[in-house]
Amino acid sequence: MSKWFERHPFILHREIHQLSSHGDYxxxxxxxxxxxxxAGTLLLRLNGKASRxxxxxxxxxxxxFALPTVFLLERELTEQEVTRLAASSFATITASLSKIKRxxxxxxxxxxxxxxxxxxxxxxxxxAETFEAHSIINRVxxxxxxxxxxxxxxxxxxxxxxxxxxxxxxxxxLLTETYFTTVGQQGRMYFxxxxxxxxxxxxxERLFIGAxxxxxxxxxxxxxxTFWHFMPDSINSPNLLYRYPARAQQAxxxxxxxxxxxxxxxxxxxxxxxxxxxxxxxxxxxxxxxLTRISSELKAAVADSRQPLLVGLRFTNRKGSPxxxxxxxxMPEMLQLxxxxxxxxxxxALSIEACPIEAFTAREYHTRxxxxxxxxxxxxxxxxxxxxxALGSEVADCLGKAGVGSLQLxxxxxxxxxxxxxxxxxxxxVELPKATAVWNLVKLHNFFxxxxxxxxxxxxxxxxxxxxxxxxxxxxxxxxxxEEFVNEQAVNLDRTIFYARALRGGKMAxxxxxxxxxxxxxxxxxxxxxxxxxxxxxxPEDERLPTIRNExxxxxxxxxxxxxxxxxxxxxxxxxxxxxxxxxxPVNHWIWxxxxxxxxxxxxxxPFVLETCQLPPHEYCSYCNALKPTAVAIQAATYSFVQExxxxxxxxxxxxxxxGQLQPDGxxxxxxxxxxxxxxxxxxTLFKRDVAYCQQFLAxxxxxxxxxxxxxxxxxxENNNPxxxxxxxxxxxxxxxxxxxxxxxxxxxxRSGRGRCTVxxxxxxxxxxxxxFLSDPV
Numbered sequence: 001m002s003k004w005f006e007r008h009p010f011i012l013h014r015e016i017h018q019l020s021s022h023g024d025y026x027x028x029x030x031x032x033x034x035x036x037x038x039a040g041t042l043l044l045r046l047n048g049k050a051s052r053x054x055x056x057x058x059x060x061x062x063x064x065f066a067l068p069t070v071f072l073l074e075r076e077l078t079e080q081e082v083t084r085l086a087a088s089s090f091a092t093i094t095a096s097l098s099k100i101k102r103x104x105x106x107x108x109x110x111x112x113x114x115x116x117x118x119x120x121x122x123x124x125x126x127x128a129e130t131f132e133a134h135s136i137i138n139r140v141x142x143x144x145x146x147x148x149x150x151x152x153x154x155x156x157x158x159x160x161x162x163x164x165x166x167x168x169x170x171x172x173x174l175l176t177e178t179y180f181t182t183v184g185q186q187g188r189m190y191f192x193x194x195x196x197x198x199x200x201x202x203x204x205e206r207l208f209i210g211a212x213x214x215x216x217x218x219x220x221x222x223x224x225x226t227f228w229h230f231m232p233d234s235i236n237s238p239n240l241l242y243r244y245p246a247r248a249q250q251a252x253x254x255x256x257x258x259x260x261x262x263x264x265x266x267x268x269x270x271x272x273x274x275x276x277x278x279x280x281x282x283x284x285x286x287x288x289x290x291l292t293r294i295s296s297e298l299k300a301a302v303a304d305s306r307q308p309l310l311v312g313l314r315f316t317n318r319k320g321s322p323x324x325x326x327x328x329x330x331m332p333e334m335l336q337l338x339x340x341x342x343x344x345x346x347x348x349a350l351s352i353e354a355c356p357i358e359a360f361t362a363r364e365y366h367t368r369x370x371x372x373x374x375x376x377x378x379x380x381x382x383x384x385x386x387x388x389x390a391l392g393s394e395v396a397d398c399l400g401k402a403g404v405g406s407l408q409l410x411x412x413x414x415x416x417x418x419x420x421x422x423x424x425x426x427x428x429x430v431e432l433p434k435a436t437a438v439w440n441l442v443k444l445h446n447f448f449x450x451x452x453x454x455x456x457x458x459x460x461x462x463x464x465x466x467x468x469x470x471x472x473x474x475x476x477x478x479x480x481x482x483e484e485f486v487n488e489q490a491v492n493l494d495r496t497i498f499y500a501r502a503l504r505g506g507k508m509a510x511x512x513x514x515x516x517x518x519x520x521x522x523x524x525x526x527x528x529x530x531x532x533x534x535x536x537x538x539x540p541e542d543e544r545l546p547t548i549r550n551e552x553x554x555x556x557x558x559x560x561x562x563x564x565x566x567x568x569x570x571x572x573x574x575x576x577x578x579x580x581x582x583x584x585x586p587v588n589h590w591i592w593x594x595x596x597x598x599x600x601x602x603x604x605x606x607p608f609v610l611e612t613c614q615l616p617p618h619e620y621c622s623y624c625n626a627l628k629p630t631a632v633a634i635q636a637a638t639y640s641f642v643q644e645x646x647x648x649x650x651x652x653x654x655x656x657x658x659x660g661q662l663q664p665d666g667x668x669x670x671x672x673x674x675x676x677x678x679x680x681x682x683x684x685t686l687f688k689r690d691v692a693y694c695q696q697f698l699a700x701x702x703x704x705x706x707x708x709x710x711x712x713x714x715x716x717x718e719n720n721n722p723x724x725x726x727x728x729x730x731x732x733x734x735x736x737x738x739x740x741x742x743x744x745x746x747x748x749x750x751r752s753g754r755g756r757c758t759v760x761x762x763x764x765x766x767x768x769x770x771x772x773f774l775s776d777p778v
Contacts, residue, residue, distance in 0.1 A: 003034075003061060004059070004060075004061050004062070004063045004064070005032055005036060005063075008063070008064060011063070011064050011130075012032065012036065014132065014133075015036065015059070015132070015133045016030060016032075016036075018132055018133035018134045018137075019038045019040075019057065019133050019137075022133070022134060022137045023043075024042060024043050024044070024137060024138075024141045025040055025041070025042055025043070025055075025137050026040050026041045026043060027039070027040035028040045028041070028076055028077060028078065028079055028082070029077065029078065029079035029080075029081075029082035029083065030082065031082050031083045031085075031086035031087075032086065033083075033086040033087045034086065034087055034088060034089060034090075035058060035059055035060070035061070035086055035088075035089075035090055035093065036058075036059040036063070036068075036086070037056065037057070037058050037059070037082055037085055037086040037093065038056065038057040038082070039054075039055070039056040039057075039073075039076070039077035039081070039082045040054075040055065040076070041053065041054050041055065041076055042054075042055050042137070042140060042141060042144065044141060044144055044145060044148065046145060046148060046149065051144075051148065053072055053102075053104075053144060054072070054073040054074070054075055054076040054077070054102070055070060055071060055072055055073060055140070056070070056071045056073060056077060056097055057069075057070055057133070057136070058070075058071065058090065058093055058094070058097070060090055061090065064130040065130070067131060067136065068133075068136065069094070069114045070114060070115045070136065070140055071097045071098075071101060071112075071113050071114050071115075072101065072102040072103075072104055072109070072113060072115065073097065073100050073101065073102055073113075074100045074101070074102045075100060085097075094112055094114075095112075097112070097113065098111075098112035098113050101113025101114075103164075103271075104144070104147060105147055106161070106164050106270075106271065107161070107268075107317075107318075108143065109164075110163065110164075111163055111164045111165075111166075115140065115143070160356065160357065161268075161269065161271075161325050161354065162325070162354035162355060162356050162357065164271045165271055165272070165353065165354035166271075166273075167351065167352060167353035167354065168353055168354055168356070169328040169353040169354060169355040169356070170206055171206055171207070171208055171308075171328065171355055172206065172207050172208070172355065172356045172357075172358065173191065173208055173209075173210060173326050173355045173356065173357050173358070174194070174207070174208065174209040174210060174357075174358050174359075174360035175210045175324060175357060175358070175359055175360055176209065176210055176211065176212065176228075176360050176361065177361045177362070178210075178211075178212040178213060178238050179210055179212070179213055179314075179322075179324060180321070180322050180359070180361065181322065182316075182322055183215050183218050184215030184216060184217065184218045184264070185216070185263065185264045186215075186216050186261070186262060186263045186264065186297070187213055187214045187215040187216045187218075187261075187262060188213065188214040188245075188248075188259060188260070188261055188262070189210060189212070189213040189214070189259075189260040189261070189262050189310070189312055190210070190211050190212060190213075190214075190241065190248055190251075190252075190257050190258070190259055190260070191208040191209065191210050191211065191257065191258040191260065191310065192208065192209060192211055192230055192231060192232075192256065192257050192258070193207065193208055193209075194207045194208065194209050194230065208258060209230055209360060210360070211228055211230070211231050211235075211241065211257075212228075212238050212241050213262060213312075214241065214242060214245060214248075229443070229447075230447070232247070232251045232256050232257070234247045234251075235247045235248055235251065255307075258307060258308070258310065259301070259310075260309070260310030260311065260312055260326070261294070261297045261298060261301070261309075261310075261311055261312070262311070262312030262313070262314055262324075263282060263293070263294075263311075263312070263313060263314070264314050264315070265281070265282070265313050265314070265315050266284070266315075267315060268315050268317065268323075269281060269313050269315065269325050272327065272352060272354075273352075274348075274352055275329065275347050275348055275350050275352055276348060278290070278311070278327070278352065279291050279294070279347075282294060291344065291347075295343055298311075298343075298347075299343050302343060302346050302347055302350070303343075303346065308328050308329065308330045309328070309329040309330070309350070310326055310327070310328060310329075310355070311326070311327045311329060312324055312325070312326050312327075313325045313326075313327070324357055325354065325357075326354070326355040326357055327352055327353065327354055327355065328352070328353045328354075328355050329350040329351070329352055330350060330351050330353075331346070331349060331350055331351075332349070332351055335349055337349060360447075362375070362379070362403075362448045363375065365446070365448060366379075366403045366448075369401075369402055369403060372576075373402045373403060373576060373580070374580055375403050377579070377580050378402055378403045378404055378405070378576065378579060378580065379403050379404075379405045379448075380405055381404050381405055381406075381471055381472075381579045382404070382405060382406035382407075382408075382468045382469075382470050382471025382472075383399055383404050383406070383407055383408070383468075383471055383472055383473065383474060383575065383579075384407075384408040384410060384466060384467045384468050384471065384472075384473040384474070385399075385407060385408065385409050385410065385438075385473075385474055385476070386410045386458060386466065386473055386474065386475040386476070386477060386486060386497075387410070387411060387475060387476040387477040387478075388409050388410070388411035388434040388435045388437075388438045389411070389413075389419075389423065389434065389476065389477075390419075390422035390423050390561070390564045391476040391478070391500060391501070391502065391564055391567060391568050391571070392411070392438075392474070392476035392477075392568075393423050393424035393425065393434065393437075393438045393441075394424055394564065394565055394568030394569070394572075395474055395476060395500070395568045395571050395572050395575075396409055396424075396438050396442055396451075397424050397438070397441060397442060397445060398568065398569060398572035399572055399575065399576070400442035400443075400445055400446045400449045400451065401445055401446055402572070402576055403446065403448065403449065404449060404576075404579070405449070405450060406449075406450045406451075406452075406468055406471065407442060407449055407450070407451040407452070408451075408452050408454060408466065408467070408468045409435040409438050409439050409442070409451060409452065409453045409454065410435060410454045410456060410458065410466045411433065411434040411435040411438075411454075411455070412433075412455060412456055412457040413433070413434050414431055414432065414433055414434065415429050415430055415431065415432055415433070415434050415437050416430065416431075417430050419434075421561065422560075422561045422564055423437075424437075424438060424441055425437035425438065425440075425441060433453065433455045435453035435454060435455055436453045436455070438453070439451050439452070439453040454466055458477075458482060458485065458486055459481075459482055459485055462489065463485075463486055463489035463490060463493065463495075464489070464493060467490075467493070467495060472495070472496040472497065472498065472575070472578070472579070473486075473490065473495065473496070473497040473498070474497070474498045474499075474500065474571065474575060475497055475498070475499050475500075476499075476500050476501065476571075478501035478502070483499060483522055484522055484523060484526075486522075487499075487514065487521050487522035487523060487623065488523070488623055490514065490516070491514070491516045491521050491623040491624060492623070492762075494516050494517075495516070496513065496514065496515045496516070496578075497513075497514050498511065498512070498513050498514075498571065498574070498575055498578075499511070499512050499513075499514070499522065500567065500568075500571040502563065502564060502567055503539045504539065504540075504541070504542040504595070505542055505560075505563075506560055506562075506563025506564055506567065507542070507563065507593070507594045507595050508539055508591065508592060508593045508594065508595070508597075509567040509570070509571075509590075509591070509592040510537075510539065510589075510590075510591055511567075511570065511571050511574060511589075511590040511591075511592070512525070512588060512589045512590070512615075513574075513578065513584075513588045513589075514588075515584055515588070516624070517617065517624065517628075518584070518588075518616075518617075519588040519615065519616070519617070520588065520589070520615035520616060520617055520618060520621075520624075521617065521621060521623055521624055523618075523621050523622070523623050523624075524615065524617055524618035524621045524623075524624060525615070527618045527620060527621060528615060528618060535613050535614075535615060536613075536615065537589070537591045537597070537611060537613065539591065539597065563594075566592075567592065570590075570592055570610070574590065586614045587612045587613070587614055588613075588614055588615060589612065589613045589614070589615050590610055590611070590612050591610070591611040591612075592608075592609075592610050592611075593608075593609055593610075593611065594608055597611075619665055620664045620665060622666060625665060625666030628666065629759075629767055629769055630666060630667060630668060630743055630759045630761070630767070630769060631665075631666075631667035631668070631769070631772070632667070632668045632669075632670065632745055632757055632759065632769050632771055632772070633667065633668070633669050633670070633771070633772045633773065633774050634660075634669075634670040634671075634747075634757075634771055634772075634773060634774065635669075635670065635671050635672070635773075635774050636773045636774065636775070638658075638670060638671060638672055638673050639755065639771070639773065641673055642656075642673050642712050642747065642749065642755075643749060643753045643755065644753075645675060645676075645714075646714040646749040646750075646751070646753055647751075647752070647753045649682060649714065650716075650751040650752070651684065651716050651751060652682040652683055652684055652687075652716055653682060653683065653684070653685070653686060653687035653713060653714055653715065653716055654676050654680070654682055654687055654713065654714050655676055655687050655689055655711065655712055655713025655714065656673055656674035656675050656676055656677075656689060656694065656697075656711075656712055656713075657673070657674045657689070657694050657697065657698060657708060657710070657711055657712070658670050658672070658673050658708075658709050658710040658711060658712055658745055658747060659671060659672045659673070659674075659697075659698065659701040659706040659707060659708055659709060660672065660706055660707070660709045661705070661706060661707065661709075662707070662709070662741070668709050668710075668743075668745055668759075669709075669774065670709060670710070670745065670747075671706055671774075672701060672706060673712055674693070674694050674697040674698075675693075676689050676690060676693075677689055677690020677691075677692070677693030677694055678690060678693065679692070679693065680693075684716045685716075687713055687714075707740060707741075708740060708741060708744075709741060709744065709745050710730075710741070710744040710745030710746055710747065711729075711730070711733075711744065711745075711746055711747070712746075712747040712748070712749070713726075713748060713749075714748070714749045714750070714751065715748065715749070715750055715751065716751055717750065717751055718750045718751060718752060718754070719750060720748045720749060720750040720754050720755065720756040721748070721756065722746055722748060722756075722758055722766070726746060726748070727760070727766060730744050730746050730758075730760035730766070733760075742761060742762045743759050743760060743761040743762065744759075744760050745757065745758075745759055745760075746758045746759075746760060746766075755771070756768070757769050757770075757771045
């Protein structure tokens with residue numbers, strides 16, 4: 001393949017011209033051979049003074065799609081050196097220049113001395129983003145001026161301190177929130193392997209999480225409820241770690257923890273070459289003072305060479321925030337020191353490496369979701385995932401990674417080996433409950449999510465047993481009977497549920513939201529489908545994809561993991577949008593399609609289309625209509641009969657039963673009323689109807705096509721509000737199956753005949769309704 005300057009001669013000439021003509025860069029030499037290399041001096045003019053910074057600009061073969069590497073040097077290259085170096089490879093030139101590098105501010109310089117000042121970001125545009133030599137020189141000069149003036153540096157990536165160390169530890173350190181305080185000057189720190197397994201040594205572990213620090217002389221922190229599930233049980237909170245330091249010591253001996261020691265330092269640490277250099281830095285230039293500072297803390301640890309020793313240096317960075325450098329000190333395996341060797345001899349023999357560090361705080365961890373997921377909002381939300389199969393497991397994982405505060409994972413099945421072809425979980429979780437397997441993986445992906453597995457069958461228990469106290473649900477069971485049952489209870493409980501299922505072998509999917517009273521519920525959709533409503537998108541079965549197998553009456557149909565991942569991702573995105581929206585939008589039904597649907601122009605014109613619609617509650621849905629104030633109409637003659645019976649027995653209580661008809665829209669028609677019966681008991685404080693009489697009355701009414709709809713009775717005074725006894729009685733009737741009504745009517749009259757009507761739906765508060773009158777039959 002030809003060189004970049006042969007493929008882009010215009011850009012080559014442009015760069016040569018700009019490098020030789022920029023007012024702040026005096027070029028000494030430029031050569032184009034194997035690479036393009038320019039060397040010279042950057043000139044800074046500040047407050048009447050000029051500063052000089054020898055520099056070199058090295059262009060890679062990926063130019064113009066990659067930026068030139070800019071080196072600051074201890075001295076200026078000669079023209080002959082430039083010519084000679086340009087004949088070498090990019091790697092050879094980099095190695096040569098790094099030998100004369102000048103570290104001005106190592107946080108913006110790589111270990112070879114090159115600057116990291118510009119980042120290409122062409123996410124929002126089509127085509128590559130390039131920078132010309134003029135722009136690059138201007139950026140470098142701007143950065144150098146900010147350093148000299150002590151002003152904030154231009155925004156750019158900062159290289160971690162450990163990147164400059166010649167020795168880099170293979171273990172990465174995650175620091176929790178407790179590390180980022182400014183309290184104290186020194187103390188102990190504890191780390192544990194991220195994945196807890198039995199082990200004989202911690203030497204070869206690669207990922208540790210910092211559970212917390214003990215600050216010498218600082219009071220014990222308050223118990224704020226923080227819980228570290230990755231820590232040993234007896235010290236799994238900051239409060240317990242402070243309260244029981246002996247437990248931490250014991251856990252260290254049991255190889256459950258790795259112990260370290262830390263000190264606050266006054267300035268950002270340099271690249272520390274060896275343990276002698278570390279002593280000089282801790283002693284602010286005096287190695288003996290540094291030795292005195294650490295010996296009391298580290299003498300025992302240095303004598304025990306079984307585990308690596310971690311030393312932490314906490315400092316305040318340029319932004320005024322606490323930051324850490326963690327060093328791993330270890331005795332070389334082949335080195336044999338005499339028994340009883342003095343501390344200083346052992347100390348000098350230790351190797352030193354810098355550990356990669358990552359802030360493991362909730363806000364830092366979720367930064368990559370910013371812009372699409374508002375963590376402050378999502379972290380306060382709760383979602384119950386009903387069904388942890390192929391779809392549900394992926395949805396739970398997406399919601400967990402997004403930072404949803406609480407997840408409840410509900411499923412009653414075990415994971416089998418063949419499930420791993422489509423499920424989030426692998427063979428490693430076979431024969432575990434699916435809910436438990438998903439819980440493990442969600443926690444491995446995001447420690448900051450509160451997730452709970454629940455093993456149970458939603459067909460066997462009330463839905464309230466499985467739903468979190470707040471938040472919404474997502475049901476992916478894809479079983480009509482189970483989801484109808486979930487829907488019935490969720491609507492009654494006034495809980496929002498999303499439903500998602502793959503259709504036609506994963507080539508399509510149906511996702512819908514049910515906000516009770518606002519959206520069509522699961523039962524509404526069956527009614528819309530039955531009547532072939534034009535707004536309902538019907539998706540026929542694909543006869544070419546029969547049921548593969550039937551697991552305990554649970555049909556398993558083919559669908560690839562790729563399709564199911566797309567469907568679960570789309571479902572998760574819709575849920576996250578809902579959780580973040582101040583008010584739910586009107587669209588409540590989505591059909592995702594990769595193939596044409598008859599009569600749907602959108603799917604025929606474009607694959608991978610998402611069709612949307614808005615379906616309100618169906619007018620004949622018994623579940624949704626139960627949420628509305630029930631309309632009650634009464635035959636005028638029936639009302640008059642009850643009113644006259646009340647007045648006839650004014651001063652005592654009387655009553656009877658009401659019969660009538662339940663209408664498809666949920667309204668109730670009261671068409672007849674019984675009297676109290678000849679054996680009824682009447683008094684000023686009590687009424688007991690004649691049970692045999694009322695039962696015979698009801699039997700006759702049922703033959704005429706009328707059913708029990710409620711009760712009527714009178715009060716001996718002018719109060720026609722239901723008493724607590726009335727409310728308890730009607731609530732019990734609503735729950736009893738032999739009454740055949742889930743919302744009985746109560747008609748109460750005062751002694752003068754003023755009537756009041758209330759309806760008492762099962763599981764919901766009673767409501768006052770205005771009676772309307774039916775015309776008496778002719």
